[in-house]
Amino acid sequence: MSDSAETPNLMEALVSLAKRRGFIYASSEIYGGLNGFFDYGPLGTELKRNIRDCWWRDMVQRRDDIVGIETSIIMHPKVWEASGHVAGFSDPLVDCKVSKQRYRADQLFWSPVVVDGKIVGYVSALESEKTVEELQAAAETFKRKKAITGALAPVVAKDFTEASEAEIPLIPSPATGEPGSLTAPRAFNMMFQTNVGAMSDASSVAYLRPETAQGMFVDFKNVVDTTRVKLPFGIAQIGKSFRNEITPRNFIFRSREFEQMEMEYFIHEDADWAKCHEEWITWCETWLKSIGLPASHLSRYTHPKEKLAFYSRGTVDIMFKYPFGVQELWGIAARGSYDLTQHANASGKPQELFDEASKKKFVPHVIEPAVGVDRIFLAVLAAAYAVEDVKDEKGNVEQRTVLRLSPRLAPVKVAILPLLKNKELLTNRAKALHAKLQKRYAVQYDDGGAIGKRYRRQDEAGTPWCVTIDFDTIEKPGDTFTLRERDSMAQRRITEAELFALLDEQVY
RNA sequence: GCGGGUAUAGCACAGUGGUAGUGCACCAGUUUUCCAAACUGGCCACGCGGGUUCGAUUCCCGCUACCCGCUCCA
Numbered sequence: 001m002s003d004s005a006e007t008p009n010l011m012e013a014l015v016s017l018a019k020r021r022g023f024i025y026a027s028s029e030i031y032g033g034l035n036g037f038f039d040y041g042p043l044g045t046e047l048k049r050n051i052r053d054c055w056w057r058d059m060v061q062r063r064d065d066i067v068g069i070e071t072s073i074i075m076h077p078k079v080w081e082a083s084g085h086v087a088g089f090s091d092p093l094v095d096c097k098v099s100k101q102r103y104r105a106d107q108l109f110w111s112p113v114v115v116d117g118k119i120v121g122y123v124s125a126l127e128s129e130k131t132v133e134e135l136q137a138a139a140e141t142f143k144r145k146k147a148i149t150g151a152l153a154p155v156v157a158k159d160f161t162e163a164s165e166a167e168i169p170l171i172p173s174p175a176t177g178e179p180g181s182l183t184a185p186r187a188f189n190m191m192f193q194t195n196v197g198a199m200s201d202a203s204s205v206a207y208l209r210p211e212t213a214q215g216m217f218v219d220f221k222n223v224v225d226t227t228r229v230k231l232p233f234g235i236a237q238i239g240k241s242f243r244n245e246i247t248p249r250n251f252i253f254r255s256r257e258f259e260q261m262e263m264e265y266f267i268h269e270d271a272d273w274a275k276c277h278e279e280w281i282t283w284c285e286t287w288l289k290s291i292g293l294p295a296s297h298l299s300r301y302t303h304p305k306e307k308l309a310f311y312s313r314g315t316v317d318i319m320f321k322y323p324f325g326v327q328e329l330w331g332i333a334a335r336g337s338y339d340l341t342q343h344a345n346a347s348g349k350p351q352e353l354f355d356e357a358s359k360k361k362f363v364p365h366v367i368e369p370a371v372g373v374d375r376i377f378l379a380v381l382a383a384a385y386a387v388e389d390v391k392d393e394k395g396n397v398e399q400r401t402v403l404r405l406s407p408r409l410a411p412v413k414v415a416i417l418p419l420l421k422n423k424e425l426l427t428n429r430a431k432a433l434h435a436k437l438q439k440r441y442a443v444q445y446d447d448g449g450a451i452g453k454r455y456r457r458q459d460e461a462g463t464p465w466c467v468t469i470d471f472d473t474i475e476k477p478g479d480t481f482t483l484r485e486r487d488s489m490a491q492r493r494i495t496e497a498e499l500f501a502l503l504d505e506q507v508y
Numbered sequence: 509g510c511g512g513g514u515a516u517a518g519c520a521c522a523g524u525g526g527u528a529g530u531g532c533a534c535c536a537g538u539u540u541u542c543c544a545a546a547c548u549g550g551c552c553a554c555g556c557g558g559g560u561u562c563g564a565u566u567c568c569c570g571c572u573a574c575c576c577g578c579u580c581c582a
Binding site for chain 1: 509510518519520533534535539540541542543544545555556571572573574575578579580581582
């Protein structure tokens with residue numbers, strides 16, 4: 001028996017299964033696909049919906065301190081100026097054509113070498129604690145090698161975004177030390193632009209949101225004024241976001257259109273934000289385990305202070321061991337009062353609460369757990385996938401592909417199978433049960449092929465239980481069915497009432 | 509975006525300068541009393557565009573997508 005960790009080319013197997021069983025298709029596939037976009041098929045749509053529903057129930061409906069909203073994808077462009085995304089949500093990149101190295105332009109520093117007031121050449125260095133020293137040393141070496149005499153001026157460290165067109169070909173590549181191989185920085189904003197209204201001009205430019213969070217900040221006062229929430233409280237939202245990623249990769253892990261589940265938890269400015277931050281990290285970890293992700297695949301990554309995003313005072317990522325490596329799943333950021341303050345300044349509308357104790361107004365601080373539905377989907381799929389060796393009655397070893405999805409997430413909760421297709425007594429009873437279950441649960445009726453084949457088919461779809469209507473059901477007293485469990489393949493007899501009780505308990 | 513690789517049916521793979529097969533899956537039927545049974549029949553593909561050629565799925569070029577690196581985020 002092998003589990004997912006030992007399966008070679010697990011990603012290929014997942015992509016293949018996802019396609020084969022209708023979980024995920026490439027977007028616009030008949031036109032050759034579109035990089036960074038995906039469609040969810042019938043089973044995938046159910047699974048994704050279940051992920052959203054579980055999160056919403058646990059995050060919003062089962063709590064007293066969190067409310068939900070749904071804001072528009074296109075917001076006033078000033079939202080993104082205030083949030084910092086127009087200016088800061090870009091990564092200008094520079095390529096060295098010789099060494100094939102790629103640098104972020106804002107991390108690649110350079111300086112003219114000035115001798116006796118004249119520019120005699122250029123030096124470069126990568127961002128570090130000693131960038132200026134390195135540049136100075138490089139300038140001295142340059143002067144010596146070129147046998148230039150005169151007074152060397154101190155270097156002036158500038159990053160590559162400040163290099164002019166004329167200067168770019170003169171600046172040496174950090175990799176080769178020779179000028180001429182660096183490209184101009186390609187700086188583009190990761191936000192998708194569009195135009196509102198029929199006229200396309202500068203005044204109509206708008207953006208598809210790159211995160212749902214700003215909706216919560218912009219509607220902060222509305223929620224406070226209309227819902228009687230009291231600190232600490234949270235506002236949650238699930239919705240699509242869009243980022244024009246340079247390199248979409250790893251199936252649905254990094255795509256250009258994705259779905260976020262974000263919650264902004266507002267706390268008093270004097271509250272212990274670090275403690276609250278830690279509590280939310282723990283909450284997220286617990287929740288991930290509750291939907292079936294193994295603790296062994298989860299870890300934490302604390303962002304070093306100097307590399308924090310522009311809005312963050314502290315960020316911890318919950319990492320997941322995907323088939324392609326340990327990568328981010330859930331980011332929990334302490335955003336301070338950054339966003340509300342920015343919007344207060346930009347809009348001229350104060351985003352404050354009144355503190356009854358101190359009789360003073362203050363801007364709340366915020367802790368933000370932000371997770372991608374698609375990433376959870378991928379993590380869940382990877383963790384659930386298993387190929388097992390099973391022995392048939394003759395002792396022959398066969399392989400069984402099974403998705404061990406939690407019953408909460410499984411696209412189909414129960415499959416109802418008449419043992420035989422051509423015996424009306426069986427099919428009628430099965431159809432009656434199916435109709436009854438269908439009112440409350442996602443269930444499937446299947447009478448195609450041999451019973452064993454149908455079990456395996458449901459295993460691949462992740463259906464936790466199969467119910468078989470057999471001859472004992474109609475011939476023996478008690479009206480019982482065979483209940484077959486996906487993971488153990490064990491069978492037992494169960495009544496209709498017991499079946500409903502089982503589902504009520506396990507499916508939520 | 510740069511470098512390397514790949515692209516044949518729903519999935520996994522063969523194969524050929526004269527338009528393609530296999531397994532599984534799927535559909536119809538016969539059969540079948542619990543773990544991918546059997547038989548019969550059926551559906552379905554050379555990623556897209558151009559070039560060379562009498563003829564291109566095969567050779568060449570471009571594009572697109574996917575995979576592996578550089579880089580990045582949910």
